Amino acid sequence: MRIDVLTLFPEALDPFFSASIIGRAQTAGCVSIRSTNIRDFALDARGTVDDRPFGGGPGMVLMCQPLFDAVEKLETEEPVPATRILLTPQGEPLNQALCRELAALPRLLVICGHYEGFDERIRLGLRPREISIGDYVLSGGEAAAMVLIDAVVRLLPGALGDEESCNDESFSHGLLEYPQYTRPRVFREMDVPDILLSGDHARIEQWRREQAVERTARRRPDLLDKWKQDKVDDSSMKE
Numbered sequence: 001m002r003i004d005v006l007t008l009f010p011e012a013l014d015p016f017f018s019a020s021i022i023g024r025a026q027t028a029g030c031v032s033i034r035s036t037n038i039r040d041f042a043l044d045a046r047g048t049v050d051d052r053p054f055g056g057g058p059g060m061v062l063m064c065q066p067l068f069d070a071v072e073k074l075e076t077e078e079p080v081p082a083t084r085i086l087l088t089p090q091g092e093p094l095n096q097a098l099c100r101e102l103a104a105l106p107r108l109l110v111i112c113g114h115y116e117g118f119d120e121r122i123r124l125g126l127r128p129r130e131i132s133i134g135d136y137v138l139s140g141g142e143a144a145a146m147v148l149i150d151a152v153v154r155l156l157p158g159a160l161g162d163e164e165s166c167n168d169e170s171f172s173h174g175l176l177e178y179p180q181y182t183r184p185r186v187f188r189e190m191d192v193p194d195i196l197l198s199g200d201h202a203r204i205e206q207w208r209r210e211q212a213v214e215r216t217a218r219r220r221p222d223l224l225d226k227w228k229q230d231k232v233d234d235s236s237m238k239e
């Protein structure tokens with residue numbers, strides 16, 4: 001997969017893409033991520049990319065021209081068609097299903113904004129898929145780009161050490177993860193549950209399942225309802 005990020009702060013993003021799982025995924029050849037400064041496409045020497053809003057009001061608005069030029073330049077550099085993504089709190093909410101959908105695409109072009117807003121013609125002219133990472137306001141799209149790219153890249157084949165550790169986690173089955181323990185068996189008078197030391201893999205499996213359901217019921221009843229519904233849908237499909 002190829003990912004381009006258009007941002008006014010590439011220096012904020014680049015260290016994140018070089019570190020940890022994403023860095024390793026790039027070294028392993030699963031993904032190639034490149035950030036480009038929107039300011040490089042300004043036409044004047046001062047690097048102007050924003051201007052005051054028509055109609056008045058506070059703040060500055062990201063202009064069309066630098067962004068259109070940047071998108072068109074990046075897209076013609078390579079023949080692989082890019083899916084344009086605009087990060088905005090007005091977008092569709094990011095979830096695991098959407099991450100899976102994005103992970104199956106050959107190329108993403110992620111646009112971060114860092115100003116009070118975009119010229120509306122960026123939406124109308126570039127027709128990006130608009131995505132939000134949650135119901136709160138960030139000062140810019142950079143943190144959202146890190147979230148989205150992390151969540152997508154870890155799903156790419158070969159990005160994680162072993163495929164197991166990806167499939168088993170929260171949301172893949174629609175439930176939150178079960179509790180995990182490692183050594184020592186007792187820490188500050190807190191014991192590891194006996195069943196995990198029993199060696200009885202069938203019962204351990206069942207216990208983990210129960211813990212996951214119970215934890216989801218208590219913390220995220222909304223997810224549990226959805227999980228139950230999906231199970232019903234699955235079994236009626238098989239009939």
Ligand code: 6GU
Pocket residue numbers: 086087088089131132133134135136137138139140141144
């Ligand atoms: Cl994608 N951008 C900004 N600026 N704020 C957000 C967001 C994105 N998602 C949630 N809040």
